[in-house]
Amino acid sequence: MIRPGKMMQEVLRSIFKKPATSKYPAEKLEMADNYRGKLKFFPEKCVGCKMCMKDCPTGAIVIVKTGEKQFQAQIDNSKCIFCGQCVDSCFKKALLCTSDVELAQLDREKLKVVFQDESRPKDCPKQ
Amino acid sequence: MHDSHKFNIPMGPQHPALKEPEGFSVALKGEKILGVEIRLGYNHRGIEKACEQNTYTQDLYLIERVCGICSHTHATCFVQAIEEIAGIQVPKRALYIRTLIAELERVHSHLLWLGVAGHEIGFDTLLMYSWRDREIVMDILAMLTGNRVNYGMNTIGGVRRDITPEQANDVLKAVSQLEERTKYYIDVATKETTIIKRLSGVGVVSYDDAVRLEAVGPTGRASGLDRDVRRDDPYAAYGELDFKVITDNHCDVFGRTIVRVKELMESYKIIRQTIANMPQGPIVVKVARKIPAGEAISRYEAPRGEDVHYVKANGSEMPERVKIRAPTLANIQVVKHMLKDRYLADMPIVIAAIDPCFSCTDRMVSIEYDSNKKNETISWATLHDYSIRWHRERGTDFTDLNKRFKAGLKV
Numbered sequence: 001m002i003r004p005g006k007m008m009q010e011v012l013r014s015i016f017k018k019p020a021t022s023k024y025p026a027e028k029l030e031m032a033d034n035y036r037g038k039l040k041f042f043p044e045k046c047v048g049c050k051m052c053m054k055d056c057p058t059g060a061i062v063i064v065k066t067g068e069k070q071f072q073a074q075i076d077n078s079k080c081i082f083c084g085q086c087v088d089s090c091f092k093k094a095l096l097c098t099s100d101v102e103l104a105q106l107d108r109e110k111l112k113v114v115f116q117d118e119s120r121p122k123d124c125p126k127q
Numbered sequence: 128m129h130d131s132h133k134f135n136i137p138m139g140p141q142h143p144a145l146k147e148p149e150g151f152s153v154a155l156k157g158e159k160i161l162g163v164e165i166r167l168g169y170n171h172r173g174i175e176k177a178c179e180q181n182t183y184t185q186d187l188y189l190i191e192r193v194c195g196i197c198s199h200t201h202a203t204c205f206v207q208a209i210e211e212i213a214g215i216q217v218p219k220r221a222l223y224i225r226t227l228i229a230e231l232e233r234v235h236s237h238l239l240w241l242g243v244a245g246h247e248i249g250f251d252t253l254l255m256y257s258w259r260d261r262e263i264v265m266d267i268l269a270m271l272t273g274n275r276v277n278y279g280m281n282t283i284g285g286v287r288r289d290i291t292p293e294q295a296n297d298v299l300k301a302v303s304q305l306e307e308r309t310k311y312y313i314d315v316a317t318k319e320t321t322i323i324k325r326l327s328g329v330g331v332v333s334y335d336d337a338v339r340l341e342a343v344g345p346t347g348r349a350s351g352l353d354r355d356v357r358r359d360d361p362y363a364a365y366g367e368l369d370f371k372v373i374t375d376n377h378c379d380v381f382g383r384t385i386v387r388v389k390e391l392m393e394s395y396k397i398i399r400q401t402i403a404n405m406p407q408g409p410i411v412v413k414v415a416r417k418i419p420a421g422e423a424i425s426r427y428e429a430p431r432g433e434d435v436h437y438v439k440a441n442g443s444e445m446p447e448r449v450k451i452r453a454p455t456l457a458n459i460q461v462v463k464h465m466l467k468d469r470y471l472a473d474m475p476i477v478i479a480a481i482d483p484c485f486s487c488t489d490r491m492v493s494i495e496y497d498s499n500k501k502n503e504t505i506s507w508a509t510l511h512d513y514s515i516r517w518h519r520e521r522g523t524d525f526t527d528l529n530k531r532f533k534a535g536l537k538v
Binding site (some may be wrong): 004006007010011020031032034035036054055056057081082083084085088089097 | 181182184185186187188189191192252253256259262269270273274277279282287288311314315318319320321
């Protein structure tokens with residue numbers, strides 16, 4: 001016999017179960033190690049071939065020569081689509097996808113990150 | 128009574144059924160639909176043209192963003208066309224990984240559809256539970272590819288990421304969990320009275336009409352149209368796998384529900400086979416940046432139906448022409464047929480039943496009314512007159528609206 005309320009049992013059983021959702025901002029969100037999040041750049045490894053710049057679909061990464069065999073990367077996280085193509089294109093493994101996904105900013109300028117020789121991210125100066 | 132009156136009701140472009148822009152102009156008599164005019168083009172993004180200005184590598188990510196749900200579909204279809212032009216022999220392991228991701232994508236798309244269909248008929252319990260279970264497959268996809276939606280798994284000549292035995296184990300665990308849940312959904316879909324009564328006899332399209340209107344995917348298969356690119360023209364690793372093409376002869380939305388939930392079971396079968404038979408070896412071959420001149424058409428069975436990509440290469444780093452025919456474009460004419468002589472209340476579920484993706488479908492509409500003159504500048508007044516005439520031809524007159532409005536205000 002068919003009757004409505006087929007899912008009733010499931011619903012009642014769920015009352016005594018743990019919620020399926022997580023309390024996100026309170027609980028830290030753990031992403032897998034190989035997740036394609038925020039990019040990281042290692043200036044000491046870069047040779048300035050600019051293959052990452054050529055392959056980037058959105059033009060989010062710019063490599064600038066700052067001195068003899070010294071390069072800095074300007075990464076615009078508001079343009080980046082986190083495809084990780086630059087990481088694949090880099091012959092010297094100077095780029096890396098981190099599993100950091102918390103990017104929200106109120107100021108758009110703060111999304112622009114410059115990786116310099118100190119290998120410490122600095123805020124991009126306003127143009 | 129207003130029985131003799133015919134009403135034209137605009138549905139959309141702000142989400143007529145789903146949260147995507149599309150314009151429907153419905154001619155009504157009472158609650159019966161006399162006819163539907165569908166207008167595409169509210170979300171045209173110019174992707175095909177943009178592809179011509181980017182390199183093949185960049186296009187991969189652009190094409191992937193044609194659709195959020197079937198991103199792997201479009202990327203694979205595009206890559207297959209390029210590989211055919213360049214004559215690249217893709218490693219076996221890469222083909223198996225592509226198939227695995229494709230089937231996981233089908234699972235997440237069908238579970239998503241099941242939830243949406245539940246929501247459209249006011250059965251939100253089904254939405255909540257099927258979307259909760261969809262998270263299992265989303266997590267698996269994020270683990271394998273590194274992204275939840277636009278996976279970025281394909282590259283020209285293979286795939287970008289390998290699958291480790293531990294990951295394969297996790298996939299198998301998730302699949303058995305999902306299989307158990309899907310058996311429950313099959314039970315719910317075939318026995319729950321709310322679903323049977325609401326969906327039976329809604330959006331009927333007969334076998335002959337499905338053939339005539341060229342319905343694709345689950346929409347066609349629910350009308351007994353036994354067509355599936357995976358079996359008829361095998362791509363990736365499908366030629367070596369054993370699976371059934373699900374068809375149904377209900378010909379209505381209920382039939383489409385059954386086809387989709389049963390296809391889920393076939394997908395689990397395929398996923399298990401790909402993992403068990405996955406050959407060892409390289410996952411990618413090196414491909415030159417310049418693709419030799421030539422053209423190719425590639426077919427792919429997306430979760431919504433057959434997807435077709437055409438690529439024309441001219442020997443440079445950029446394609447000369449890219450053409451995409453998403454499955455919704457093939458099915459949109461069927462919707463028009465399904466809605467005729469039905470009730471207005473059935474419209475959301477009938478539109479949702481083809482699992483539409485309007486953004487993939489969108490075309491540019493260009494108006495040419497004098498073929499001799501190539502370019503013409505229209506003054507604002509001429510354009511205004513043209514719009515009044517355009518609306519009047521379609522049964523709406525705005526000319527005395529201002530007068531009526533003022534008169535109304537005075538009173």
